[in-house]
Amino acid sequence: MSTMRRAAAAPRAARAGKPASAPPAAELGAAATRPQRVLLVSVFHPELTRGGAQQVCYELFEALKASPDFDPVLLASEDRSYPALYKSGARITGFDGRPGEYLFLSCDYDNWWHKTSSPLHVAAFAEFLETIQPDVVHFHHFLTFGVDLLTLTRRVLPRARIVFTFHEFLSICAADGHMIRRSDGSLCTHASPVRCHQCFPNHGPEQFLMRRMWFMRHLGAVDAFTCPSNFMIEPYVAWGIPREKITCVTNGQRDYSGGGRLGAASPAHNRFGFFGQFVDVKGVQIILRAVRILRAEGFTDFSIDLNGDNLRYASPAVRAEIETFLAEEALLPIEERIVANNGSYHVDQLRGRMSRADWCIVPSIWWEIFGLVISEAWMFGRPVICSNVGGMAERVRHEVDGLHFQIADPRALAATIRRASSEAGLWERLAAAVPAAPARAEMVAGYRGVYNIGAPEA
């Protein structure tokens, strides 16, 4: 810790070769004369475990690094997916020689109450805060850390500004934060002790009262909440977050297109791509059922490219369905195959993968609060076909820059695919209206206000 302590304590100016000075506490609301130290707390590091929340957090980290007004530090958790990174007696370590990036080696985590049972980890987190002395602590999650670390942060840094970004509904919903009812698979609109008990029959209603009290106790330490889409605000306000404390700040990303949009992938505009994890809520199975329907109807003049992985995290039923379909598809003569599985990809490969699709399908069967894949499709000028709920419906404007279909309805998706493949002029009209994907700068501007940091001088 001693090396990390010296490296972390010195502000950016010192690391750049200028004389070091002790990091004083921030005077919130006032224009800072030095870069504001922002500690970003991320569930997992995107280099180790792919996922939307950690990707956004890292985008923000890199964007803040590029700004002279900020001195960001990243603390990302690790959960023994890489046991070799665990060092004896250490709870927080550096990461891969990267300046300002640290790993929190999570341990003894309770996935129901969202807390650690390791006093040493709690102490290590407190010590890290005292060492880094951030002006702002921006939590992008509590998963693998513990929601009670919010209260600890307030206690250790009484004057720091604590910001929390919701990337799903985990505080409200014990069902992985998806707000899909486990009792019948329908979308859930609000939580209550009895409704939650219906999804978790082994937990009495009183457990959910306690759960809410537990979360509210610790979220009470947060000064400002953000979420990447407006539709998320109402459920959180209804749950108990003060309306005046929660705002919408979009998720910005680096432009992977390099500024150059792609033209159509095919003259017929009948090539479709899926980009994401092969897990239940992402809805790959809806695409495959739509393909079966179209095939049975005799419509086969289209293709689907699947790009992604993590099939092992799908439910057994969905995994079996996907594997069966792909196995059957592989037995067909190549000219008869409609679906191709291209496997996982790195963001550097996006251009190539997007070039093989005219349309991007986002068939999520949960609210999908933002959908980074929508931004990525827009980077390359791809109109999005998506489920008609949540963040997808908020971002994609039906018949303007994309198309909606009824959530979880393969027939509705099938009809949309057929229309997209055959309606003359549709692709051109929608592609022309595809907006620019939110950039990092837009995200930073949004957080500047949340951090109570003044606008940069012109």
Place this chain on the structure above:
Amino acid sequence: MTEYSGQPPEFKFHPAPPGPLTDYDVVMAFGIFLGRDPESSSVIDYHRAQTFPNIMAGCLASTEFLEGTILPMRSRQQLRRNDCRSRPSEEQIDWLAGHLMFTPDERGALADAPDWSSFFHALHLIGGVDLLKDVPPAPDPAPPVVSPADSSAAPMAAARQPGPAATGEPARRFPLFALDNVVASPCGAYLIVGWIDDADAPLAEIRLAAQGTTLAATTSLARCRRPDAESTMGTQSGHMLGFWTIMFRPDNVPPPPSCTLTLFAGAAWQTVTVQPKTVSDAQLRDMVFEYLHAARYFGNPQNESFVQLTHGPGTDLLRFNDRISSSITAHAYVQRFGPPRTGFDGSVIVCLYGKPEFLFLQAALFSGGGGGDRYEYIYVSNSPELAEGLLKEARIAEQIYGVSLTLVILPGNAGFGAANNVAARHARSRRILIVNPDVFPRRADWAQAHSRLVATLPAAQTALFGVPLYYDDGSLMHGGMYFDIDTGLSVRPDGISQQVMLRVEHYGKGAPPDTPAYLRARPVPAVTGAFISADRGWFEELGGFSQDYVFGHYEDADLCLRSLERGRPAWLHDIAFWHLEGKGSDRRPAHDGGSLINRWHFTQTWGERIAGDLCGRAPSYFKSLEAGL
């Protein structure tokens, strides 16, 4: 001893052995002829001053020997000796033969006697005294060893009757019976479970002996139905065949591997050799209360349980539990966390059992809001298996919330009352708050509200008070407690008796949350132990919670009634809390048995008092009290 008027028997004594008699000589003489020890040291002193012939003559001439040995033998009855030895020991034979200077063959004749009857018969023959006129020859040897099955096994086969005597005399019949379980614990407690077909001659006593020495005896037998035995025997008489009891050795030596049980039913008795299973004291306690909970009867289980406890081992069970609780609390481990401070506004005491998560939940929710840091938190755990986890959570709570927290870990389940009492001894304030683990504040400023209330109200209103408690669905679950009386009938072949049982109820259970009648500040018959705020001095003056109660239930009402009897009834003050009733701890069948005996004991203790002016939703005691307020 007292002499009878007849001619005492005589022995032909060889020359008396030299030297003065000793205490040992007196004890041996009493043991052989009277089957007991001398009453006191003065008795020993008196007889030690006699000669050996005088001691012998005195024993043989005593009414005790006449009634205990001579008359039963002359009427062909079994000897009933207080020591329950079935035959003299080698030591006794050596002593007597030595003092009487018997030859080796004569000594051998005594040693060959299989029981006391045969022994005295032989002694008569050797001594030449017409002591045992018309006494039949020695009966058949004792029945073979019968070992109890494991508690989970089916009942054993019934012990058989002894066979007919060699002389052709009909054997004295003992009822058909079986022993299902004989369990011992290190403190000297024994649980005996079985059944007996004793409708004609009720089982009256059970004695436990080992190596010829009585270890324990009891007449406090609980009876219950045994449908399995009823089915096997095809009986529909309505007679309860099952029995169970608990008995105690006075010493604390480990139970011997083998012992005898003698069952007395009517004029008959039967001895079996058993090899008790040994379990811990706490395990035996749990087994006892599991039996109590599971016992079946022909009538209402509550009524009949009360009858059995009253006429059976009820008091013994309470004493046994108290003994175990005291032993557990004597070995409490205490560790403090957080900044060392004094001058707390109050000490929140929480008793944990089976569920560790309530420590961190309460630490989070009680410490939030203003004033929570003015209180310390004492967690006493009746679950030693949670110790490591609780230590970690206590340390985390210290780190995250900065609370002052004390952990008291007990090596077993001492019960609610005893555990809270030992926790209270470690309080560092003048105010204790007894709080269930499933109780949480509904308002963030609960601490300020509580401190303000204690500081501003008269002492009589805050000596001991409770608060409104709410279910998780928002409705009221407690606005104070009151008492009612249930009556039931216990039907026996020889008559019908009424059984009175006290019942404790909550005011406003399930009522709308803002019902004023249940929320207004007022004195009440009692408040629930889920939340009791008490002046520490007053709590100590009352002696804390009674440790008579087993595990939990009714000790809160008992505390409130003791406070009322001393002029300070419990009050209710409106500081709202959640109470997730019944969710704070694990519950097992033994606990249900504990609740049953607690209700019985509570009724025994307070039944008459409550029936006076404390019964019902609006007891007259409080009408006059409120009129004076």
